[in-house]
Amino acid sequence: MTDIEKKLGYRFKNPSLLKLALTHKSATHDAIYCYERLEFLGDAVLELVVSKYLFEHFPQLSEGELTNLRATIVCSETLSKVAETLNLKRYIVFGKNEKKEGFENNKSIWSDVLEAIFGGIFLESGFEMAEKIVINLIEPFIKKAAEGKLFYDYKTKLQEFIQREKNIEIKYIDYENLENNLSRFKSELYIGKNKISEGYGNSKKEAQQEAALNALKKLGVIED
Amino acid sequence: MTDIEKKLGYRFKNPSLLKLALTHKSATHDAIYCYERLEFLGDAVLELVVSKYLFEHFPQLSEGELTNLRATIVCSETLSKVAETLNLKRYIVFGKNEKKEGFENNKSIWSDVLEAIFGGIFLESGFEMAEKIVINLIEPFIKKAAEGKLFYDYKTKLQEFIQREKNIEIKYIDYENLENNLSRFKSELYIGKNKISEGYGNSKKEAQQEAALNALKKLGVIED
Structure with missing residues (x-):
């Protein structure tokens, strides 16, 4: 064996x-x-x-x-x-x-x-x-x-941080370009009306997570 | 029963x-x-x-x-x-x-x-x-x-028609907009360098099939 x-x-x-x-x-x-x-x-x-x-x-x-x-x-x-x-x-x-x-x-x-x-x-x-x-x-x-505790859940982390600070909405707009069978997803993260960050990944989820991670860095919650 | x-x-x-x-x-x-x-x-x-x-x-x-x-x-x-x-x-x-x-x-x-x-x-x-x-x-x-014979396979039909006519390439460029969790796919169909038609659907395949169907209509292969 x-x-x-x-x-x-x-x-x-x-x-x-x-x-x-x-x-x-x-x-x-x-x-x-x-x-x-x-x-x-x-x-x-x-x-x-x-x-x-x-x-x-x-x-x-x-x-x-x-x-x-x-x-x-x-x-x-x-x-x-x-x-x-x-x-x-x-x-x-x-x-x-x-x-x-x-x-x-x-x-x-x-x-x-x-x-x-x-x-x-x-x-x-x-x-x-x-x-x-x-x-x-x-x-x-x-x-x-x-339990919503997967450690790489940056989306949840961002949501929690924002709600502690101010009561505004986080929104993800997702795109997929399937040309050449390369499924590259892109996600744009908006806090209220402002675009804060972008993320890329092989799935919608990955792209959103990266966007959330980048936002957390920009906001100083996570070290860059 | x-x-x-x-x-x-x-x-x-x-x-x-x-x-x-x-x-x-x-x-x-x-x-x-x-x-x-x-x-x-x-x-x-x-x-x-x-x-x-x-x-x-x-x-x-x-x-x-x-x-x-x-x-x-x-x-x-x-x-x-x-x-x-x-x-x-x-x-x-x-x-x-x-x-x-x-x-x-x-x-x-x-x-x-x-x-x-x-x-x-x-x-x-x-x-x-x-x-x-x-x-x-x-x-x-x-x-x-x-056997590639599913009756609704407009892509294959188009491919066969085009190859009988001229020897040029058919290309699909696919997009997905995942906003609001509504997975609307869009596919643009090019014959050579010319955009011929578009299709929409709930999957990449559906969108491509619709684009191919629209091209077949445009080319007079299928009645509109």
């Missing part, structure tokens, strides 16, 4: 699936023999596991509230934290150049690999096993998110 | 779940006692079922190709077609005013209800049962989509 398997609490029946989940495209120069297809599957596994958990544990929340809560949990910040606890970084296989260029420190790759691992477990052992493993890893994050 | 259950090939253990899946918010004026929470769950069920099917049946497709194919299948056009075969329209419960205003003809509601039904089956009978029912209903659409 590998270290990863020990930490996951799951032994792969088919070890080549785990190997595939840990293989970056740069190692094989092939979009099929790398983690990407498993990541496609694992992303949907994670989405359903979290959706089911939230549906069952929060019977009082509306669809909109559930959707927002899920977005706070299923994001690359959370996944890369989980990936860190598994020390995935040590095991991902890259091409030589990418290894030199420090791709192993790219947290977004860690979360892709984690999703690929979830995809692999689902594929060989079914939904319930995948659910057990996923919940075991991410339940603490779900609980934090439900 | 109700008519819907016969057509689904599934008898609900808990008939109140089916009732909930058929209840529009307008009937209860409550975001909890209506289909919306089940729809949240069913949307994720459908996503995983289709992802697994595509992963297993198309081992030669890359993640990007799988994602595109999935988007062609998991969309309200397909779902409302399926809803039509189940005659869901007849069974959805609305408030009095909404009934008068013809909400029952809103195809997007049909697809929401269909997802809610999938959510209900998953909830009481687990993933494998939900998978069986979903695949049974949508497999014909998956096969059509895989």
